[in-house]
Amino acid sequence: MLTKATDDGLKKYCYIYRSMAYNGLANYKNSVADMNKAIALDPADLASYTDRGKAKAFAKDFNSARQDFLFILTKDTTGKQAQAAFYFLGKIAYQQNYFQQSVLYYDKYVALDxxxxxxxxxxxxxxxxxxxxxxxxxxxxxxxxxxxxxxxxxxxxxxxxxxxxxxxxxxxxxxxxxxxxxxxxxxxxxxxxxxxxxxxxxxxxxx
Missing domain, CATH: 1.25.40.10 (Tetratricopeptide repeat domain)
Structure with a gap:
């Protein structure tokens, strides 16, 4: 499909779906690589940053994952992607033993939901x-x-x-x-x- 696709929108979703498949196989390196390509085709799609951040977090690349979620919050502070960002930032902070920071991120999530x-x-x-x-x-x-x-x-x-x-x-x-x-x-x-x-x-x- 990717070799035949000529429309950028179609290519983007091909990369996203393949990234999700890699993620399901715990192949996080390839998952992130495909999300990089999807983002290059549509940098305004915040959901792609969420998915890439999740893959990085699953790979325990916490610092890089955090950057994706913090970027989302520069564009959205109240929507679904902001909720996802606060959720994963809370989890990442907990994993890194920053418990007070984790609480603060969850506070922001709870304010939205x-x-x-x-x-x-x-x-x-x-x-x-x-x-x-x-x-x-x-x-x-x-x-x-x-x-x-x-x-x-x-x-x-x-x-x-x-x-x-x-x-x-x-x-x-x-x-x-x-x-x-x-x-x-x-x-x-x-x-x-x-x-x-x-x-x-x-x-x-x-x-």
Missing amino acids: STDAEVYFNRGAAKDMLMDAAGSISDYTRAIHYKPNYMEAYANRGVAKINLLSKKGNVIPVKNQTIDACADLKRAKQLGDDTVDDMIFIHCTSK
């Missing part, structure tokens, strides 16, 4: 890393509101509730203090999360 369960979960995880247990609990609660069977959010909220008790001076909280946290941990277990077993044994099992 306040109903995304995954973004609340991701922001909660970043707040966990900042030892902001109360803030993370609030975000996990919102994530569960929008996705009621969010297993990971129940697990993380349960752990965060125990961490909050520990911050208040209860190194090992007693059972009557962990009832609420244990309800979350047990719900996560019910939904299929076996990683909470140790926490349930330590904090929720009668001795």
